[in-house]
Amino acid sequence: MSDLERRIAQFERMASADPNNEMAHFSLGNAYLQADRAAEAAGSFEQCVRIAPEMSKAYQLCGEAMIKAGWADKAVATLEKGYEVAAGKGDRMPQEAIARLLESIGREPPKLAAEVEQKAEELRASGTFVCQRTGRPGHQLDRPPFKGPVGEWIHGHISAETWKDWIGQGTKVINELRLDLSRDQDAETYDRHMREYLGVDEMMASGTGG
Secondary structure, three states: OOHHHHHHHHHHHHHHHOOOOHHHHHHHHHHHHHOOOHHHHHHHHHHHHHHOOOOHHHHHHHHHHHHHOOOHHHHHHHHHHHHHHHHHOOOHHHHHHHHHHHHHOOOOOOOOOHHHHHHHHHHHHHOOEEOOOOOOEEOEOOOOOOOOHHHHHHHHHOEHHHHHHHHHHHHHHHHHHOOOOOOHHHHHHHHHHHHHHHOHHHHHHOOOOO
16 A cells, blocks of 8 residues: 555545544545545545635635546536635635636636625734634734744644644544654654645645745
8 A cells, every 4th residue: 555545544534533624624635636536536625615614725626626527617616616715815825726727627717796805805904813724713823833944834824723623633643543753753654644734845835835
């Protein structure tokens, strides 16, 4: 069994054990996409946005998976909804990515209602901390959770609420995989799950870590 297949099996168990865990569905969808299992990825991302309708990144990846599965018509509604959600939160990167996906199938991004633009402006003006992973307003961590660039990035982009959710999820990872964090290999496995859960590698690579 390959590493990707193992990760898929782990995320499938997590999503099955906790069907309302949007990040388990999100991580499973990501793994399915990496394995070119587009139809299954779309299903996981649909579950994710059902639970967390403000997670604009999930709409983007759901639409991408639908297009890859050959469901371009079905993708349009998902992408248009995600475009409005992203715009309303001022979440520019997913908004622009969704626009490109729509254009790739010959569709224009939807025209935004005035109230959507106003909502985004009010959120920006309020100074409210918005978690980059969930798209939800929350509180910033008091300090980086650990030293180094990843810890600094988490402090700047991940809410305290999402970090708390990861601590609970991380405990499940430790118990399910029987990890001993005093062993380097097990510690790296734990760290990889953390980065995937929080989207650290993906978003730092795409430029949101700057």
